[in-house]
Amino acid sequence: MSTAAVTPTAAAPAAGPAPVAVGMPHIPRARRSRDEVEAAAVVTGDKKVMLAAPRGYCAGVDRAVVAVEKALEHHGAPVYVRKEIVHNRHVVDTLESQGVVFVNELDEVPQGALTVFSAHGVSPAVVSQAAERSLKTIDATCPLVTKVHREAVRFAKQDRSILLIGHEGHEEVEGTYGEAPEHTTIINNPDEARTVQVADPDNLIWLSQTTLSVDETLEIVAILRERFPNLQDPPSDDICYATSNRQAAIKKISPACDLVIIVGSANSSNSVRLKEVALEYGAQRAERVDFAHQVDESWFEGVATVGLSSGASVPEVLVQDVLTLLSEYGYGSVEEVVTAEEDIIFSLPKELRAEMKKVGDNDRSLGGHGRNATS
Numbered sequence: 001m002s003t004a005a006v007t008p009t010a011a012a013p014a015a016g017p018a019p020v021a022v023g024m025p026h027i028p029r030a031r032r033s034r035d036e037v038e039a040a041a042v043v044t045g046d047k048k049v050m051l052a053a054p055r056g057y058c059a060g061v062d063r064a065v066v067a068v069e070k071a072l073e074h075h076g077a078p079v080y081v082r083k084e085i086v087h088n089r090h091v092v093d094t095l096e097s098q099g100v101v102f103v104n105e106l107d108e109v110p111q112g113a114l115t116v117f118s119a120h121g122v123s124p125a126v127v128s129q130a131a132e133r134s135l136k137t138i139d140a141t142c143p144l145v146t147k148v149h150r151e152a153v154r155f156a157k158q159d160r161s162i163l164l165i166g167h168e169g170h171e172e173v174e175g176t177y178g179e180a181p182e183h184t185t186i187i188n189n190p191d192e193a194r195t196v197q198v199a200d201p202d203n204l205i206w207l208s209q210t211t212l213s214v215d216e217t218l219e220i221v222a223i224l225r226e227r228f229p230n231l232q233d234p235p236s237d238d239i240c241y242a243t244s245n246r247q248a249a250i251k252k253i254s255p256a257c258d259l260v261i262i263v264g265s266a267n268s269s270n271s272v273r274l275k276e277v278a279l280e281y282g283a284q285r286a287e288r289v290d291f292a293h294q295v296d297e298s299w300f301e302g303v304a305t306v307g308l309s310s311g312a313s314v315p316e317v318l319v320q321d322v323l324t325l326l327s328e329y330g331y332g333s334v335e336e337v338v339t340a341e342e343d344i345i346f347s348l349p350k351e352l353r354a355e356m357k358k359v360g361d362n363d364r365s366l367g368g369h370g371r372n373a374t375s
């Protein structure tokens with residue numbers, strides 16, 4: 001772990017186009033002033049922000065968003081995307097304003113149109129449906145989700161039963177489950193781990209969604225192993241590096257925080273988990289917002305230390321907006337707490353790489369950690 005003092009860059013991403021004003025109309029409201037908030041409750045100690053790192057964009061989100069941007073650049077609008085490309089309101093609204101059409105199911109896509117599969121992955125049934133409709137597809141499934149799909153296929157071929165730990169109804173879980181439905185049972189929580197029945201307890205393996213709480217998953221596995229001692233582990237961790245790293249950083253700062261703010265959308269599994277982890281690890285209060293304007297100044301009453309982080313689908317510009325707001329309320333001192341360095345970059349989907357090669361486009365723009373794309 002290392003810490004570094006940073007100055008809030010006040011909505012100044014390193015590079016890239018200016019932010020696009022999109023989404024639900026934001027109706028400004030009268031905010032109480034810093035003086036009024038401080039008068040409401042005394043703050044003991046110096047005000048400061050502990051900024052968690054790593055935070056924000058992961059390699060899989062970066063790749064998926066750039067893939068859609070490249071598809072727009074090469075094919076023009078409309079580009080269809082099945083489900084939200086990543087679970088972030090700002091990203092989805094921005095791409096929509098540029099000509100992307102998000103659909104829930106492929107029957108909403110015109111025959112033969114260009115369609116991108118989201119970072120969360122799709123089941124084989126969706127791939128077949130795309131072929132039936134002659135859709136031209138780009139698969140932006142995160143390679144770390146694809147890894148779990150491959151595990152499910154392999155273990156089903158070996159005729160093993162799979163306990164898939166994850167949230168039923170989440171797109172990623174639907175996709176993984178769809179690889180081997182006859183062999184797979186979804187475990188949503190510890191209670192289900194206590195009651196699940198399996199046909200052959202000696203031929204059992206567990207897999208998981210990539211964006212779960214590390215601690216809760218370990219708890220579920222411990223319950224399962226107590227009931228099924230021969231339960232086998234996946235070949236490598238299914239919870240991805242980005243999820244683990246963001247949770248580790250929030251665990252580090254939360255004990256010292258009166259308030260933790262997580263930037264991320266309500267349907268973003270890893271953003272919601274970060275808020276839960278902050279509370280479990282000692283934050284007095286934790287809140288999740290999509291945008292800085294959703295931060296309520298009453299949260300600052302009596303608060304000396306504010307922790308700040310963001311989910312893996314959140315562009316850094318949204319965190320910088322929150323830092324700017326915080327500085328207006330006296331939280332101008334920012335200490336970045338770094339618990340891991342990340343340098344993972346995935347190559348773009350192969351369909352896109354082939355097209356780019358044909359026209360001599362070498363600009364992959366990856367590794368921007370959300371500073372370029374859609375910010």
Ligand code: SF4
Pocket residue numbers: 058059060061119142143144145210211240241242243270312
């Ligand atoms: S959170 Fe993990 S699994 Fe999901 S897109 Fe990012 S790297 Fe991939």
